[in-house]
Amino acid sequence: MKNYLTYSQIRQDLELGKVSCVELVKYHLANIEARNTELNVFLSIYAQEALEKAQNIDEKIRTGKAGKLAGLVVGLKDVISYANHPLQASSKILNGFIAQFSATAVERLLSEDAIIIGRQNCDEFAMGSTNENSAFGVTRNAANPAHVPGGSSGASAVAVQADMCQVSLGSDTGGSVRQPAAFCGVYGLKPTYGRISRYGLIAYASSFDCIGIFGKSIEDIALVLEVIAGADDFDSTSAHVPVPAYTQALNLNEKVRVAYLRESLESEAIQLEIRKAMQEKIHFLQAQGHSVEPIDFPLLEYILPTYYILTTAEASSNLSRYDGVRYGYRSEQANDLESLYKKTRTEGFGKEVQRRIMLGTFVLSANYYDAYYTKAQKVRRLIKEATDQVFEKFDFWLMPAAPTTAFPIGNFSADPLQMFLADIFTVQANVVGIPGLSIPCGMDEKGLPIGLQILAPHFKEEKLLAFGKYLTNLINKNKYKFF
Numbered sequence: 001m002k003n004y005l006t007y008s009q010i011r012q013d014l015e016l017g018k019v020s021c022v023e024l025v026k027y028h029l030a031n032i033e034a035r036n037t038e039l040n041v042f043l044s045i046y047a048q049e050a051l052e053k054a055q056n057i058d059e060k061i062r063t064g065k066a067g068k069l070a071g072l073v074v075g076l077k078d079v080i081s082y083a084n085h086p087l088q089a090s091s092k093i094l095n096g097f098i099a100q101f102s103a104t105a106v107e108r109l110l111s112e113d114a115i116i117i118g119r120q121n122c123d124e125f126a127m128g129s130t131n132e133n134s135a136f137g138v139t140r141n142a143a144n145p146a147h148v149p150g151g152s153s154g155a156s157a158v159a160v161q162a163d164m165c166q167v168s169l170g171s172d173t174g175g176s177v178r179q180p181a182a183f184c185g186v187y188g189l190k191p192t193y194g195r196i197s198r199y200g201l202i203a204y205a206s207s208f209d210c211i212g213i214f215g216k217s218i219e220d221i222a223l224v225l226e227v228i229a230g231a232d233d234f235d236s237t238s239a240h241v242p243v244p245a246y247t248q249a250l251n252l253n254e255k256v257r258v259a260y261l262r263e264s265l266e267s268e269a270i271q272l273e274i275r276k277a278m279q280e281k282i283h284f285l286q287a288q289g290h291s292v293e294p295i296d297f298p299l300l301e302y303i304l305p306t307y308y309i310l311t312t313a314e315a316s317s318n319l320s321r322y323d324g325v326r327y328g329y330r331s332e333q334a335n336d337l338e339s340l341y342k343k344t345r346t347e348g349f350g351k352e353v354q355r356r357i358m359l360g361t362f363v364l365s366a367n368y369y370d371a372y373y374t375k376a377q378k379v380r381r382l383i384k385e386a387t388d389q390v391f392e393k394f395d396f397w398l399m400p401a402a403p404t405t406a407f408p409i410g411n412f413s414a415d416p417l418q419m420f421l422a423d424i425f426t427v428q429a430n431v432v433g434i435p436g437l438s439i440p441c442g443m444d445e446k447g448l449p450i451g452l453q454i455l456a457p458h459f460k461e462e463k464l465l466a467f468g469k470y471l472t473n474l475i476n477k478n479k480y481k482f483f
Helices: 007-016 021-039 047-062 104-111 154-161 178-184 218-228 272-287 300-321 337-348 351-364 369-393 416-421 427-432 461-477
Strands: 042-045 073-077 115-120 167-172 187-190 210-215 257-261 291-295 396-400 436-443 449-455
Touching (some): 007 218, 021 042, 047 115, 104 167, 115 154, 154 167, 154 178, 154 210, 167 218, 178 210, 178 436, 187 461, 257 369, 272 449, 300 369, 300 427, 369 427, 396 461, 449 461
Parallel strands (some): 073 115, 257 291
Antiparallel strands (some): 042 115, 167 210, 396 449
């Protein structure tokens, strides 16, 4: 079976009888079987269930009653709830936990006849940039298994990269969709905060978390967003903003104003091939008559510390519910309530999660609350205002998705600060709540994918996706090398 690049191609062949949903599921299951042991992508595979669902959808197609996503094979990051299926956030502390309900995003996919094929590995509680912090082991990049896939949604990106599913749902708290999308050479969208309901998403940092989408094409991401976006009574932070027909608005018919970060072309800390790729895009756009200008962002050095102060504070609060009393892992060494809490959390949480809980507890402590947490909230407001000012003058903001391509596994295991710096270009979108899109744009000299990130104002996904498709077409038309 061919590797379909878009769902529209799949749907056309389904309608013509050239392929069936059962054949599609078997194809993806075969790909999972061939590479899952090596890459460590899926933690649970719902083979029988997916095949039964596919049979049912094939019948719906024959009778003309199939939904908008009939036959779309989807994988779920292990932080998104799917009723009566395992859910662990890739953590030992949730051993044996079975989801009691489905996330709103999952319910909306299923209602349009998408097929959930399995549960995907991730950094524990979505905390990490490499997919090395999982209780289930490291996920590997399909482009080079000695390299990381990015994180925390690394396995969700690899699943699309290795054609184990057509689309994946991940989560993005500080770049956890866009950075792995860049490392794996696929498309990744982080929507505006509140655009997709967070109901059923295991919380890391509640004012930053977003469900995001991985796909092989802009068209597939637009279609899935169209289905799962919108207000939700179960999530008070979901936005009551109308959902456009994203799939009907993918053509860019105007000249646009694009900003790019001056450092992305000048800083030697950014890999040379990435800087060259950025320069190529700028030249392409200028040649087409678009306005492209460099900008300086004076608060750039404060974005990362603001992000880590606030997200660790929220994590220390959100993760206090995992105590071994009601569900999940419980230490067998406990002899009273206090030791139950201490031993369960010490044994159940990995080192990175423990580190962030301790940092968050520190910044929320009485002696340091104003010095760190309160000040970080004020800086967050300043960063938002400065970002809004950029978008008063420009339609889009172009920058790398990461300062390097995928690095070798274990590269930063002894230096977590270096791992944190891998998020430097992605966290801003989460700090201020705007949408961001990562698109593939070639390979470096080692054959590792390069990703470019586009940011847009709040709730402008419609224009962001159209510009992303336009830029992709421009890239494909102008083949290039970076070395």
